[in-house]
Amino acid sequence: MSGRARIVAAIVAKDLRALTRDRFYLIITVLGLVAYVAIFWVLPSTVDETIEIGVHQTGLDRFIDQLGDGQGLTVTSFGSADALRAAVERGDEVTVGVSFPPEFLDRVRAGEPTTVTVYLGGEVPDAVRAVVAGSVRELAFLAAGELPPVTLPAERVVVLGEDRVGNQISVRERARPLFAFFVLVVETMALAALVASEIQARTASAVLVTPAKVSDLLVAKGILGTLLAFGESLVLMAAIAGLSSYPGTVLLLLALGAILVTGFGLLAGSSGADFVGIVFWTMAFMIPLAVPAIGVLFPGSATGWVKALPSWGLVDGLLRVSAYGEGIGSLGTQLVALAVWCVVAFVAGWIVLKRRVVRL
């Protein structure tokens, strides 16, 4: 090991000792991780993609089957209109009910007026309210033997992209990058606090009267921050089954993510006058960085400007690998964007902290 490497290693070891001596910090870190893991496993693991309706009808089964093409609609039959209405009012079995009068089919075929009653309970979204009424009208057209006024594609609709009906990505799967992001951000604060305390206590100056140079100190802080963030996020990903698909790619993304947040940690640490200031600056960085992390919870929501944010490559990459099973080959844009931001954040953090340390 060269002289410089030995000095850097000594500073890293000193900082690690300082952190591990803080039993409270260790306990809190472990408890925090346990809490994140527990919350992750409580999140819904399936996606309910059907509209559940209760129906009271006679002789309409084949039309109802045609309507949903067997997908998107789950029908529960009720023996009477009163039973259906009571079930909708209770809201435990169905929240939407459609009651067809017994003479519905005959009247529609005869072109005579008839009325179908739709019962709507609470918690029914506008989209479902509209589609139920529309479905009833469409069913009446089908029953009357009237073809749609347009020619529908052979398979009713054309699906673009991988058809995920029945195989949707759950909220739990989508939330995985969000949890990794939060763990990384929390470590940003830990590093920022360490840096700020060295500046406040002027121990950074004390280190510089030894053979250590400013660059050694900065490299040591960078390595320490990256190790902490990477280590903790790695433990989290292992505990939330985030390493089951392309673990090498996940490790690469986490490593880049750790470097990214270390850059912001150095910035926050050198900018903050005290711990409260660090919290303020870290939050100032975190808010925009959190936008892509929350955005991945909602498919297709990331617009162009969101993709320009530093954390987009990290969270989108993690989502694609861990939830969609995509390999490194399809993550070119994400990895390049993340790597560029890593360089920008790290260089900015390095410059600002260097100026601060030199002025001490």
Next chain:
Amino acid sequence: MSWVNVGRILGKDLRLGPRSPILLFALVMPFLITLLVRGVFGGLFDSMPRLGIVDLDRSVLVAEARELEGIDVRFLDDPDELRRRVEAGELDAGLVLPEGFDVALRAGERPPLDLFVAGESLASERLIVAIGTLELVRRIAGEPAPVEVGVVDLGEGGLDLTTRLLPLIVIYAVAVAGGFVPGASLVEEKEKGTIRALLVTPASMAEVLAAKGVLGVLLALLTGVGVLAVNAAFGAHPVALVVGVVVGAVMAAELGLLVGIWAKDTNTLFAAWKTGGIVLFFPVVFPIWPELPQWIARLGPSFYFLEPIFRVATEHAGLVEVWPELAIGGGICVALLPVLAAAGRWLERSMASGAGTPEEAGVAV
């Protein structure tokens, strides 16, 4: 206890407070989060399927489509761009109206419907879009439905996700302003040693704690009521809402002071919030995902002010409906008072014995 002394300490904190970034953080951040949720994510939390339409026919269907219920309709110029956005999942479905579509439709020629859906769209969203589109074209074709649909509303409409995120914004506003600020203020006084200076004046520890607590309650009220106003969530019974915020503010201030009394420095204080905050924050998860077992939320103390606030804001509930939860919340606040008094006496004894000094807190002065 002298309330004059409490007022003087409070006045000092209010004068010096604006110099601290934490105050700015506590006051500004809830509104920034509101902006983020409403402005950036508002559209994302909309559960309506997104249908893109490219109209190459100047079709009358476009005007009708704007009125479609339950579908978020967007208009584009380029069919290729529409296909790209559907394939990327930015839209749930796409519809291209070719030239001559309206004429063919009205002539009964049954023109092909160029409708396509995103692979990631839900089966229910596909059904909604398909039914909505068919209804539209039947309307243009002039085909009256052979049935009347009578809708019987047996409950109130569901809540969108933006509304369901309201407890998150409220708890953030109340917990940070009401809990973190007085806790941080107390710890800062311990770190800098100014609390000792205060205690050699006629002010007692109880008065110091009361002043910090009142500061937290005032700030929490300001931010709590402020974010509710910004989110247009006052409901039909604003008094019930304010009572809910008061309960939350007092509870947050008491918990914040307890943590502040215990924490030896700001690092410890923050670490305690980092983990202990989960206890305060976890009940907000349950309105976001109503399918989770809702009883779990009742295990968190913040449930007893968040739930009433949420019901007043979204269901227009009044005090009559929400008083049981508010009473439990008030009971928790009352139960915390003797704990706080005991903690205050412990801190006083610790300081008298030399503990709690800046040196003890590990701060260079």
